[in-house]
Amino acid sequence: MxxxxxxxxxxELPQARQPKQRTADFKEIYQPFPEEKTRQQAARCxxxxxxxxxxxxPLGNIIPxxxxxxxEERWGEAAAILxxxxxxxxxxxxxxxxxxxxxxxxxxxxxxxxxxxxxKTIAEKAFAMGLAGSGAxxxxxxKKVAVIGSGPAGLAAAAQLNKAGHWVTxxxxxxxxxxxxxxxxxDFKLExxxxxxxxxxxxxxxxxxxxxxxxxxxxxxxxxxxxxxxxVLGTGATKPRDLPIPGRELSGVHFAMDFLTPQNKLIxxxxxxxxxxxSAKDKDVIxxxxxxxxxxxxxxxxxxxxxYVAQLEIMPKPAAHRGDQDxxxxxxxxxxxxxxxxxxxxxxxxxxxRSFIGNEHGKLTGAVVADLEWYTEDGKRKFREVPGSERTIxxxxxxxxxxxxxxxxxxxxxxxxxxxxxxxxxxQRYQTNIPKVFAAGDVHRGQSLVVWAISEGRxxxxxxxxxLTGSSSLERKDDSYMIMR
Numbered sequence: 001m002x003x004x005x006x007x008x009x010x011x012e013l014p015q016a017r018q019p020k021q022r023t024a025d026f027k028e029i030y031q032p033f034p035e036e037k038t039r040q041q042a043a044r045c046x047x048x049x050x051x052x053x054x055x056x057x058p059l060g061n062i063i064p065x066x067x068x069x070x071x072e073e074r075w076g077e078a079a080a081i082l083x084x085x086x087x088x089x090x091x092x093x094x095x096x097x098x099x100x101x102x103x104x105x106x107x108x109x110x111x112x113x114x115x116x117x118x119x120k121t122i123a124e125k126a127f128a129m130g131l132a133g134s135g136a137x138x139x140x141x142x143k144k145v146a147v148i149g150s151g152p153a154g155l156a157a158a159a160q161l162n163k164a165g166h167w168v169t170x171x172x173x174x175x176x177x178x179x180x181x182x183x184x185x186x187d188f189k190l191e192x193x194x195x196x197x198x199x200x201x202x203x204x205x206x207x208x209x210x211x212x213x214x215x216x217x218x219x220x221x222x223x224x225x226x227x228x229x230x231x232v233l234g235t236g237a238t239k240p241r242d243l244p245i246p247g248r249e250l251s252g253v254h255f256a257m258d259f260l261t262p263q264n265k266l267i268x269x270x271x272x273x274x275x276x277x278x279s280a281k282d283k284d285v286i287x288x289x290x291x292x293x294x295x296x297x298x299x300x301x302x303x304x305x306x307x308y309v310a311q312l313e314i315m316p317k318p319a320a321h322r323g324d325q326d327x328x329x330x331x332x333x334x335x336x337x338x339x340x341x342x343x344x345x346x347x348x349x350x351x352x353x354r355s356f357i358g359n360e361h362g363k364l365t366g367a368v369v370a371d372l373e374w375y376t377e378d379g380k381r382k383f384r385e386v387p388g389s390e391r392t393i394x395x396x397x398x399x400x401x402x403x404x405x406x407x408x409x410x411x412x413x414x415x416x417x418x419x420x421x422x423x424x425x426x427x428q429r430y431q432t433n434i435p436k437v438f439a440a441g442d443v444h445r446g447q448s449l450v451v452w453a454i455s456e457g458r459x460x461x462x463x464x465x466x467x468l469t470g471s472s473s474l475e476r477k478d479d480s481y482m483i484m485r
Contacts, residue, residue: 005043005071011111012037019343023302026187026267028094029339038121041114042070048105052329053115056103058455059092060477061085063100063115070118079126082119083134084475087159088198088454090127091152091181093120094190096451097292103329133201137165143468146171146228148215148411151179152450153441154234155198156457157464158207160474161232164465168207169228173214176268180236180450183261186296188303188339192268216411225415230436230464233425234457235411237404237442243288247356252364254278256293256401263300280306284394286367287311288353289401292338297399299340309345310393314383316374317349350374352385356398366392407443422446430460431467438464 014033016022022029045067053063062081069078082089093116104112126132143166147158150172162168176182178195203209213219224231240255247253262277280301287297290313301309318335326333341347350372357366371389375382406423418426418433424446425432425439432439440460441453458476465472 005040006046006106006110006113009040009044011044011114012041013114013117016339016342019302022188023299023343026263026303028191029188033117033121035121038118039071039073042067042118044106045071045113046106050105052103052105053100053113056329056331057100058449058452059085059458061100061119063113066122067113067115067118070122075122075125076129076131078122079129079131082122083126083132085477086119086454087156087458088152089119089123090132090194090198091190092451092454093117093123094194095185097449099331099449099451102331105329108328127197132198133205134159134163136204136206137163139165140167141165141469143167143229144169144227145230145232145464145468146224147232147234148224149179149234149236149441149443150177150209151234151236151441152181152453153236153443153457153460154179154232155181155202156454157232157234157440157461158457159202159205160458160461161464162202162205162207164461164469164472164474166229166465166468170207170209171213171215171219171224172209172211173217175211175270177209177211179234180453182268183264184257184293184296185264186260186300187264187267188299189296192264216414221411221414225434225436228436229468230438232457232460232464233411233432233437233439233443234441234453235407235443236453237407237424237447239405239408239423240400241403241405243353243400243402245353245355247358247364249362250356250358250364251362252358252396253356253398254400256287256289256297256399259399260293260296260300263304278397280304280309280397282307283396285309285397285399286393286395287399287401289313289403290315290347290349291401291403293403294399294401295338295340297401298345299338299343301397301399302340302343302345306397310395311341311345311347312351312353312369313347313349314352314372315349350383352383354390357392364396364398366394367398368392404442404447406446430456430463435467438467 014030016029047064066078066081098116100115101112145161145166145168147154147170150170158168158170259278262275285301285306287294322332355368371386372383420426430438438460440456462472462474462476
């Protein structure tokens with residue numbers, strides 16, 4: 001591969017459909033991209049002597065090597081390289097914030113390599129060529145592993161443990177597998193046929209899925225402890241952070257996931273009579289929280305026909321460029337504008353929500369907010385309200401998208417698992433205080449990225465395989481990555 005492609009080609013990505021067109025449906029927003037242009041984007045990779053993109057990626061993806069294979073149209077080799085470190089590039093290629101690109105050496109003074117798009121393209125080529133899975137293992141160990149939770153961490157652990165030859169059963173409380181991927185992420189970012197395709201392939205490879213099974217509720221964990229040789233908990237950080245202010249009880253104030261999940265179920269064709277559906281149609285909406293979940297609420301509100309959408313963030317507005325606190329190759333704490341923001345509405349920073357107000361019927365009519373002034377004192381960042389800035393923002397719907405605190409406590413309590421100070425499951429190399437029980441993903445590390453959940457699922461699988469057999473031939477990140485963690 002030529003190492004000067006970055007001098008010939010500018011960074012280019014697939015174009016999104018126009019906002020007015022795409023907000024009329026929940027389909028993926030990006031238009032097809034010519035394969036030749038993807039090859040040109042791969043040619044922008046400089047094949048650095050020290051590829052910082054490796055350390056930027058939680059999975060340790062071998063990026064320069066698969067870029068070279070793409071540029072030279074060796075798609076099978078590109079797929080083999082990518083799948084050796086990432087079980088689900090069709091997911092990360094669509095929804096990952098691409099920390100690898102933030103660490104790209106080219107990004108020091110030019111737009112970085114379009115790694116995320118290249119990854120998605122490799123994944124789609126792998127499925128088209130029948131190379132997306134590892135196939136059923138040739139031999140079985142006879143060991144049985146229960147994976148609780150079918151989000152990205154649980155699916156990654158299941159895929160790796162099945163590859164090692166163990167019999168894997170995934171238990172999911174909802175009626176379809178996928179967890180966060182299916183019920184938390186809107187279809188305009190990740191259409192659910194992408195999830196269904198991967199689940200189907202995993203079933204063909206021998207993994208069993210038991211949906212509608214809520215361990216700790218309609219299946220007791222003692223039964224799993226008796227019938228399985230190991231258990232992996234991948235149940236996520238599903239306890240939302242609340243906003244305990246006056247008026248929180250008013251009708252019209254909801255957690256983000258209570259808004260997003262029913263919409264995903266409706267698109268999937270679930271029976272509407274059994275869904276507690278929250279609609280933004282013809283409403284003035286405020287979204288409290290400036291992260292990805294907040295942006296998902298904005299995009300969903302647009303598609304439901306909201307009259308107006310405003311996003312409020314308590315933190316100051318991020319800078320447009322890197323500063324002294326976030327130089328390359330650190331993750332840039334810069335302003336990000338998602339596709340949902342491009343579709344309309346407003347954004348405001350350094351604002352605190354003091355209370356919600358409603359009418360005599362208990363319905364939300366507005367939010368009382370005030371501006372904040374941030375300052376540093378004794379080395380700590382603090383804020384104070386700006387005098388005279390208090391005002392009321394009219395709204396019919398308020399969505400709380402301010403993160404998640406930890407996993408649900410029922411199952412850890414029933415298993416008598418030790419927790420850390422944040423309420424996450426405490427582990428030593430993914431193993432809990434019960435030797436045959438392991439934990440991975442957000443239930444273990446706290447709320448994080450999908451790519452980190454996949455990484456944790458893979459690492460936990462290595463530890464489980466070693467626990468069951470004394471050693472493991474599964475791929476894992478090298479020791480330098482383990483030290484960094």
